[in-house]
Amino acid sequence: MSTVTSPQPIDDQRDRIRSRLADASHLLCCLDFDGTLAPIVDDPDAAAPTAENEAAVATLTAAPSVTTAIVSGRALADVRQRTDGPKTYAGNHGLELERGESVAIHPVARKRAVKIERVCTALETALEHVPNIRIENKRLTGTVHVRSVPPALRPIVERQTAAVVDRFGGDALEISTGKRILEIGPSIPWGKGNAVGLISADMPPRTVPMYIGDDVTDESAFRTVEPKGIGIRVGGDEPSAASCRLDAPDDVATFLEWLGSVGVDALEQNRSRPRSAGDRSRAGIRLTPDTRSTTGTRSNADTTVIDEIWSN
Numbered sequence: 001m002s003t004v005t006s007p008q009p010i011d012d013q014r015d016r017i018r019s020r021l022a023d024a025s026h027l028l029c030c031l032d033f034d035g036t037l038a039p040i041v042d043d044p045d046a047a048a049p050t051a052e053n054e055a056a057v058a059t060l061t062a063a064p065s066v067t068t069a070i071v072s073g074r075a076l077a078d079v080r081q082r083t084d085g086p087k088t089y090a091g092n093h094g095l096e097l098e099r100g101e102s103v104a105i106h107p108v109a110r111k112r113a114v115k116i117e118r119v120c121t122a123l124e125t126a127l128e129h130v131p132n133i134r135i136e137n138k139r140l141t142g143t144v145h146v147r148s149v150p151p152a153l154r155p156i157v158e159r160q161t162a163a164v165v166d167r168f169g170g171d172a173l174e175i176s177t178g179k180r181i182l183e184i185g186p187s188i189p190w191g192k193g194n195a196v197g198l199i200s201a202d203m204p205p206r207t208v209p210m211y212i213g214d215d216v217t218d219e220s221a222f223r224t225v226e227p228k229g230i231g232i233r234v235g236g237d238e239p240s241a242a243s244c245r246l247d248a249p250d251d252v253a254t255f256l257e258w259l260g261s262v263g264v265d266a267l268e269q270n271r272s273r274p275r276s277a278g279d280r281s282r283a284g285i286r287l288t289p290d291t292r293s294t295t296g297t298r299s300n301a302d303t304t305v306i307d308e309i310w311s312n
Ligand SMILES: O=P(O)(O)OC[C@H]1O[C@H](O[C@H]2O[C@H](CO)[C@@H](O)[C@H](O)[C@H]2O)[C@H](O)[C@@H](O)[C@@H]1O
Pocket: 032, 033, 034, 035, 039, 040, 041, 042, 043, 044, 045, 047, 071, 072, 073, 074, 075, 136, 143, 145, 147, 178, 179, 180, 181, 183, 215, 217
């Protein structure tokens, strides 16, 4: 079980990370997009990874001992065209998963997309009087952006969003929060952590799973990789399921560059080591229902969708 404590500065954790890699032969490096590879900006359309992060991800992706994956709250097609290189992408907080040539969509989310469409259309009208409001329709989820909305109007936006979601979504949809956003999605126990679990299940034995992210929805992914793997939160020392932290996207680049040199060296030295029976276990990932922080109701009941997702 991972624990929630203050994540430690990465510089204090490098020895632990290096020795974890020295005992492994493969690294799964999962990366969030906004606030991790790309600095947070006012206009969501303007978000882009820093050049240093792009280069560091390219170096890691080229290493045979590393698998890189982008795991984002953005729609898959959106995040896909903002950063290129990895073969694995999860969009819409893990509801869409692209691996190589195959794209899977969570079947319940797919059915509820029609409700998301209705909610986004209704919100465009209900909130049209709010200056600088932005509704992002991501097909399987929707986002209400309040970053540039006058602070005095944000409580009104929250109330009106809740009323619209209640009217058109009922129990089928729920609202959760993120950085100056309200996220509207299907009320199902599925999140980034589950997507990371699925990706990890395909990794070779002796894989260390790593996840780097900055927001509330990244916590489920930290819980999935910790404590056998390494969770890294981008931000302050607020309590998190991640054991390590980095301050900002620029520091993510510095860390990824270190991983691409020191980390990859440690892994590659180990790849030729003979394996014992105990080494044959997978990455030690749990497929548990998502329990992300939400203002709505997220049921913990039906996890059979985990099997179903691959038949779509
Ligand atoms: O999981 P992520 O890849 O981090 O995506 C989370 C949300 O990111 C985007 O919104 C955030 O970034 C914007 C651009 O910097 C910023 O303006 C906004 O305030 C942030 O919340 C994206 O637009 C959302 O769809 C994602 O869910």
